[in-house]
Amino acid sequence: xxxxxxxxxxxxxxxxxxxxxxxxxxxxxxxxxxxxxxxxxxxxxxxxxxxxxxxxxxxxxxxxxxxxxxxxxxxxxxxxxxxxxxxxxxxxxxxxxxxxxxxxxxxxxxxxxxxxxxxxxxxxxxxxxxxxxxxxxxxxxxxxxxxxxxxxxxxxxxxxxxxxxxxxxxxxxxxxxxxxxxxxxxxxxxxxxxxxxxxxxxxxxxxxxxxxxxxxxxxxxxxxxxxxxxxxxxxxxxxxxxxxxxxxxxxxxxxxxxxxxxxxxxxxxxxxxxxxxxxxxxxxxxxxxxxxxxxxxxxxxxxxxxxxxxxxxxxxxxxxxxxxxxxxxxxxxxxxxxxxxxxxxxxxxxxxxxxxxxxxxxxxxxxxxxxxxxxxxxxxxxxxxxxxxxxxxxxxxxxxxxxxxxxxxxxxxxxxxxxxxxxxxxxxxxxxxxxxxxxxxxxxxxxxxxxxxxxxxxxxxxxxxxxxxxxxxxxxxxxxxxxxxxxxxxxxxxxxxxxxxxxxxxxxxxxxxxxxxxxxxxxxxxxxxxxxxxxxxxxxx
Ligand code: DHE
Numbered sequence: 001x002x003x004x005x006x007x008x009x010x011x012x013x014x015x016x017x018x019x020x021x022x023x024x025x026x027x028x029x030x031x032x033x034x035x036x037x038x039x040x041x042x043x044x045x046x047x048x049x050x051x052x053x054x055x056x057x058x059x060x061x062x063x064x065x066x067x068x069x070x071x072x073x074x075x076x077x078x079x080x081x082x083x084x085x086x087x088x089x090x091x092x093x094x095x096x097x098x099x100x101x102x103x104x105x106x107x108x109x110x111x112x113x114x115x116x117x118x119x120x121x122x123x124x125x126x127x128x129x130x131x132x133x134x135x136x137x138x139x140x141x142x143x144x145x146x147x148x149x150x151x152x153x154x155x156x157x158x159x160x161x162x163x164x165x166x167x168x169x170x171x172x173x174x175x176x177x178x179x180x181x182x183x184x185x186x187x188x189x190x191x192x193x194x195x196x197x198x199x200x201x202x203x204x205x206x207x208x209x210x211x212x213x214x215x216x217x218x219x220x221x222x223x224x225x226x227x228x229x230x231x232x233x234x235x236x237x238x239x240x241x242x243x244x245x246x247x248x249x250x251x252x253x254x255x256x257x258x259x260x261x262x263x264x265x266x267x268x269x270x271x272x273x274x275x276x277x278x279x280x281x282x283x284x285x286x287x288x289x290x291x292x293x294x295x296x297x298x299x300x301x302x303x304x305x306x307x308x309x310x311x312x313x314x315x316x317x318x319x320x321x322x323x324x325x326x327x328x329x330x331x332x333x334x335x336x337x338x339x340x341x342x343x344x345x346x347x348x349x350x351x352x353x354x355x356x357x358x359x360x361x362x363x364x365x366x367x368x369x370x371x372x373x374x375x376x377x378x379x380x381x382x383x384x385x386x387x388x389x390x391x392x393x394x395x396x397x398x399x400x401x402x403x404x405x406x407x408x409x410x411x412x413x414x415x416x417x418x419x420x421x422x423x424x425x426x427x428x429x430x431x432x433x434x435x436x437x438x439x440x441x442x443x444x445x446x447x448x449x450x451x452x453x454x455x456x457x458x459x460x461x462x463x464x465x466x467x468x469x470x471x472x473x474x475x476x477x478x479x480x481x482x483x484x485x486x487x488x489x490x491x492x493x494x495x496x497x498x499x500x501x502x503x504x505x506x507x508x509x510x511x512x513x514x515x516x517x518x519x520x521x522x523x524x525x526x527x528x529x530x531x532x533x534x535x536x537x538x539x540x541x
Contacts, residue, residue, distance in 0.1 A: 333374025
């Protein structure tokens, strides 16, 4: 029985009894060496959701007093087996061993140690240029169709595989950061920028033969987002990394990744609430209307418009417009390449920013814990241009009208809630040339659902077909992150298994939904997000 349920049943007496039991079970305090090891595991695996300071965000706050009430055995069980709300089963997946779980459970009973905060000088020392811009090729050194390359994140090996999308052939594998998170294309598409959870940014030049990491730096200790400058005249000039810890946004030179400017995001929460020390940077996109980035702060509920056009001047001025939007901002994408739609996930809302007028435009009710990735755009015969998101906590794709100028009656309204057979969606994706929106379910607790995909009919706004991907369950894999090729004729989806077992990337025909190919090999380990060069550079989704 849940501790809460026991408490309800037994009332005050029960609470006292549980507290006494937990105290009796209380383990010895961690030795300094154990604490250091536990802090590292916590930082690498837990801080992403619960925060370095354990104040909570995507996951709940982990207050040492409350943790002590739950007791170390309960904590060990949760860390081993996960919880339906999204807590991963670290032990069952084999990522954390019994000894690690024991250490982390005991660590949670103690006050969090002060996390390190590197200086700008220390950060600058992490900067390495392997091939200076003047020594890089002026045209591609291979005959491959590099605009149809896919960058496949191999999460737990800390690598990115570059795959030739035409030939479905591995081109090369490059090292990136620990538990590599995402890739973004530079404005021209020539470079992939990777960001690791350890804050390491890598610049991959796709014109080299084979493509290679030409520059790197580590602007922070924990990061999730990276973006390039895309406005006309600034293409590939700058890059920006959004950090979880320290809570900062770091501007880099786009061609060398030299750290140029560091901005703290510690800020008051929306509505002049408390000062948030751990205001982490979530999604970042580069505006098409102005030389600026749209930067979303998760815990303080602000969206910053960051003007990068003066960075070449003395003192590197960086004007920032701060808009109070809403708390728990996470991921999001473009609608009509003008409106940036970001999920305020714990509030079950979507926030819309008009990047042309540079204003807050609307707030829309989504399903439970919306998770768009970047979402999907298409033209509907009745509603005009629409954008859609999946939801982790409810079996629904939420479709929103996005054209206030030509279809004002549908703008920022949910025009359809498409029912899915399962909850647990992380990503949906489409392409202008495909009639389908493809939906995954990697967060479903059911192995069969997690191994399945659905296709939504973009005209009828209903599920047309769902299928289990053969072979995925046997490999204990979850199908994740659909991505189209440049022409929109193929859909690629990764089978996300454990690091010990190679899996595969499956390729479907984007019209018939028939399996066309499977990319596999010893190197295909923990494939998660994959990014097509052309679609990522030109924001096609
Ligand atoms: Fe992500 C996007 C944060 C776990 C794969 N993820 C994002 C973004 C944020 C974020 C802020 C938006 C970036 C942007 O657009 O600039 N992700 C987090 C977390 O905090 C979280 C919940 C926990 C953690 O500790 O990291 C988390 N993410 C995951 C995963 O477990 C996933 C499924 C696998 C993995 O590689 O780690 C995962 N996240 C992705 C992907 C995207 C992403 C593939 C980009 C989607 C796209 O199409 O653009």
